[in-house]
Amino acid sequence: MTQEAVTEQGPATEAGPRALTGTVVRAISGIFDVQPDDEAAGTLYRCTLRDRLRKELVYTESKGRPRRVKEVRRLSVVEPVVAGDRVRFVPAQMSGPAVPGGVIEERLPRTRELSRQAVTTGTVPVGQTIVANLDQVVLVFAAADPEPRPGLIDRFLVSCESAELPVLLCINKCDLEIDAWLAEELAVYERAEYRVLLVSAATGQGLDVMRAAVRGKTSAFVGPSGVGKSTLLNALQPGLGLRVGEISAATGKGTHTTRYAQLIPLDEGGFLADTPGLRQLGLWEIEKDDLDRLFPEFRPLLGQCKYGNCAHVDDEGCAVREAAERGDIDARRYHSYVKLFAEG
Numbered sequence: 001m002t003q004e005a006v007t008e009q010g011p012a013t014e015a016g017p018r019a020l021t022g023t024v025v026r027a028i029s030g031i032f033d034v035q036p037d038d039e040a041a042g043t044l045y046r047c048t049l050r051d052r053l054r055k056e057l058v059y060t061e062s063k064g065r066p067r068r069v070k071e072v073r074r075l076s077v078v079e080p081v082v083a084g085d086r087v088r089f090v091p092a093q094m095s096g097p098a099v100p101g102g103v104i105e106e107r108l109p110r111t112r113e114l115s116r117q118a119v120t121t122g123t124v125p126v127g128q129t130i131v132a133n134l135d136q137v138v139l140v141f142a143a144a145d146p147e148p149r150p151g152l153i154d155r156f157l158v159s160c161e162s163a164e165l166p167v168l169l170c171i172n173k174c175d176l177e178i179d180a181w182l183a184e185e186l187a188v189y190e191r192a193e194y195r196v197l198l199v200s201a202a203t204g205q206g207l208d209v210m211r212a213a214v215r216g217k218t219s220a221f222v223g224p225s226g227v228g229k230s231t232l233l234n235a236l237q238p239g240l241g242l243r244v245g246e247i248s249a250a251t252g253k254g255t256h257t258t259r260y261a262q263l264i265p266l267d268e269g270g271f272l273a274d275t276p277g278l279r280q281l282g283l284w285e286i287e288k289d290d291l292d293r294l295f296p297e298f299r300p301l302l303g304q305c306k307y308g309n310c311a312h313v314d315d316e317g318c319a320v321r322e323a324a325e326r327g328d329i330d331a332r333r334y335h336s337y338v339k340l341f342a343e344g
């Protein structure tokens, strides 16, 4: 199945306005705010989408012959253009002093994207891109309120590995106490060569390091609700004023304050993407056979198991399981692998 934007070269009409390229910073209910490449940051065009971009073209498989469009289906659930997408758009003739408008004609090719399984009524899982064209993920958990769960951190890390996105594991709310067990878990991630950052949006601890890590890049802030993603962005970009929420006294969880992904241009260059609190990312698309490679500390051992098709679960002569038993691989991380493998 291919999902391609139909391209149209050149200006919309001979006499019409010239097409511009830009980055979608916000996409809500069919309205796309686009920051043009050549104009000062802050001038956003409020665009709609050319209708044909909503259609998915399904091509027949025919070797050697030109492909024919077999079927055109409407994409009802998944938006073909999301925050982070690079687009070509034609500005609308200005009819008044309001926000400049435009129509998106084409989505430019995507690089790495972050996606999750869309909520659908059908049985076939459909991917939903949350942010496109990312350089890295800042995976945010809190030292407490809500309590971090290592199994959940592992799920997010596996998704980032699968998307080939570098990830920075950021523990926010370090003004609250870091429990000894959490400090031990963080050491495990560092041994697996993840970069771990201890920060506090409340006191400013670690924010200089974080600012340096995101400068000039497009970084998505991802993690459960209530960990302080929006608060961190407010601290990194003065004057931003994103809405932040309370932690529910009843459940100890966040209250899903951020409703949609949006890109925030940084004064120092680059974009930060705020995203809604997620339970997990796109694990559905990971092949069982690929799961072992998504745990970086397993990689040096792959190929050393007795059997080539080792699942690393209860197989005889499994180098990964033996390493976990010896303590060379953290037993809890190994357990996460077994659990995800059983689910897949």
Ligand SMILES: Nc1nc2c(ncn2[C@@H]2O[C@H](COP(=O)(O)OP(=O)(O)OP(=O)(O)O)[C@@H](O)[C@H]2O)c(=O)[nH]1
Residues within 6 Å of the ligand: 172, 173, 174, 175, 176, 199, 200, 201, 202, 203, 223, 224, 225, 226, 227, 228, 229, 230, 231, 232, 243, 244, 245, 246, 247, 254, 255, 256, 257, 258, 259, 275, 276, 277, 278
């Ligand atoms: N103690 C402490 N509280 C913080 C810190 N950062 C954020 N908070 C609080 O945590 C709560 C949730 O913050 P948000 O920024 O809304 O969290 P979020 O991750 O954006 O949540 P969603 O938008 O629901 O996904 C707010 O009450 C913040 O004031 C911190 O560094 N220390």
Ligand SMILES: [Mg+2]
Residues within 6 Å of the ligand: 229, 230, 231, 243, 244, 257, 258, 274, 275, 276, 277
């Ligand atoms: Mg938020």
Ligand SMILES: [Zn+2]
Residues within 6 Å of the ligand: 305, 310, 311, 312, 313, 315, 317, 318, 319, 320, 321
């Ligand atoms: Zn094995």
